[in-house]
Amino acid sequence: MGEGTLPEQIATRLRRDILRGLLPPGTPVKERDHAADLGVSRTPMREAIRILAKEGLVQLRPARSPIVAKPSFEEVANNIEVMAALEVLSARLACQRASDAEIDEIAEVADRMERDYDTFDRLDLFELDMSFHRAIARAANNPVLAETHAALLARLWRARYLSASRKRARERVLRQHADIVAALRARDAVAAQAHVQAHLDHLLVNIVDVFDADDTENTPAVE
Amino acid sequence: MGEGTLPEQIATRLRRDILRGLLPPGTPVKERDHAADLGVSRTPMREAIRILAKEGLVQLRPARSPIVAKPSFEEVANNIEVMAALEVLSARLACQRASDAEIDEIAEVADRMERDYDTFDRLDLFELDMSFHRAIARAANNPVLAETHAALLARLWRARYLSASRKRARERVLRQHADIVAALRARDAVAAQAHVQAHLDHLLVNIVDVFDADDTENTPAVE
DNA sequence: CAAGGAAATTTGGTATACCAAATTCTCTTC
DNA sequence: GAAGAGAATTTGGTATACCAAATTTCCTTG
Numbered sequence: 032m033g034e035g036t037l038p039e040q041i042a043t044r045l046r047r048d049i050l051r052g053l054l055p056p057g058t059p060v061k062e063r064d065h066a067a068d069l070g071v072s073r074t075p076m077r078e079a080i081r082i083l084a085k086e087g088l089v090q091l092r093p094a095r096s097p098i099v100a101k102p103s104f105e106e107v108a109n110n111i112e113v114m115a116a117l118e119v120l121s122a123r124l125a126c127q128r129a130s131d132a133e134i135d136e137i138a139e140v141a142d143r144m145e146r147d148y149d150t151f152d153r154l155d156l157f158e159l160d161m162s163f164h165r166a167i168a169r170a171a172n173n174p175v176l177a178e179t180h181a182a183l184l185a186r187l188w189r190a191r192y193l194s195a196s197r198k199r200a201r202e203r204v205l206r207q208h209a210d211i212v213a214a215l216r217a218r219d220a221v222a223a224q225a226h227v228q229a230h231l232d233h234l235l236v237n238i239v240d241v242f243d244a245d246d247t248e249n250t251p252a253v254e
Numbered sequence: 255m256g257e258g259t260l261p262e263q264i265a266t267r268l269r270r271d272i273l274r275g276l277l278p279p280g281t282p283v284k285e286r287d288h289a290a291d292l293g294v295s296r297t298p299m300r301e302a303i304r305i306l307a308k309e310g311l312v313q314l315r316p317a318r319s320p321i322v323a324k325p326s327f328e329e330v331a332n333n334i335e336v337m338a339a340l341e342v343l344s345a346r347l348a349c350q351r352a353s354d355a356e357i358d359e360i361a362e363v364a365d366r367m368e369r370d371y372d373t374f375d376r377l378d379l380f381e382l383d384m385s386f387h388r389a390i391a392r393a394a395n396n397p398v399l400a401e402t403h404a405a406l407l408a409r410l411w412r413a414r415y416l417s418a419s420r421k422r423a424r425e426r427v428l429r430q431h432a433d434i435v436a437a438l439r440a441r442d443a444v445a446a447q448a449h450v451q452a453h454l455d456h457l458l459v460n461i462v463d464v465f466d467a468d469d470t471e472n473t474p475a476v477e
Numbered sequence: 478c479a480a481g482g483a484a485a486t487t488t489g490g491t492a493t494a495c496c497a498a499a500t501t502c503t504c505t506t507c
Numbered sequence: 508g509a510a511g512a513g514a515a516t517t518t519g520g521t522a523t524a525c526c527a528a529a530t531t532t533c534c535t536t537g
Contacts, residue, residue, distance in 0.1 A: 109398040175332040
């Protein structure tokens, strides 16, 4: 199989199963059983579960089986709220500290997104959008900031999967990206912060829609 | 011995050893040896090392012994930069969302600090100051925010230990705390944000001093 | 028939043993 | 004597076996 360490591979596998709905929210994740299913031992499975817990996909409980977390809208909103603050900070710092090359990298992602918007899968687009955000966080030249931001981003896997929608927002998204890049190029911190905040506000709105749709069509079986 | 799970106890023990200088930066943390020293097995030691890695005290390397991280000033500064952003956000949100009771809790910590400033140990004071900050993060009513903030705070163990100094700042610190509480009570988001930012800016300045002093008196033996 | 308790099973926590990759030391050879 | 190759040792990764706490089920008793 693929790349990376064994625990990471297991985490990837479990993540897919959770996101695809094979392991609905509330399902206990018993390290014994799942380890046996995948033909690995409990030790790496244990670490994999910790990884998923850090991402918020499973919920650890003392002296109890971890369970698959429920994707409450509030949590996603909270995540985005924090992420927005970090990205706004990133934008401001990037205006001060980023090299032109780093800004070029951000622009490159935006360009690629614009080029491939119509040919790409929706999930691919979300992925691209996320790497746009990641690039901004990196351009702030603060590794702690980039790392923290990336951790929050990782927690959005679930929303990312759900939000395989909204292809219609094309013009607005591309426009916002362009605005952000332009502000960074101009080293205009105020504008950059505003555009980033606006972009993420819209992301939240999109996700609200997705959750509304999801809630109406199928009520979860498990509390 | 004390409370908590075994890995946490081990992590606490290792953390103390690192902060006390028994394990200077650059020292490899071999899970076999340390496990034997503490009379525990490698499994919980492994997890303990991961905890310390998450706190930034040790540095994991692929296919290599983890080593005790060097407390570079830049890293601490980066941490505080991010923490400041989160706390400023917390202050703003707290003005909107916090209950009066939650603000009372913050005020209570500030009061206790004022009461005990002269009798308390410097480390205790730092601890109190930190719980003041933690209380603000909690008052924002965003668990993700509180959790992320707490994680950053945990990374400051080292700086916390070093900054067992600056007792002279008494008036300024207490004044800033009072300003923050007052702004929160008045639900004045702009003022609250400004005061929080100012408070953390001063914290950074203090730590600059500590690092300067530390660098001049003893140059680290290990790269 | 219901309620309480005890025993068995389930499950995570911990210890130990084995394995593979990487480093280092030594022996050989030029 | 230096350099390179190989072997042994070091070290983290993984598997397995054992243990203790908690839950659940079933039996007993009122």
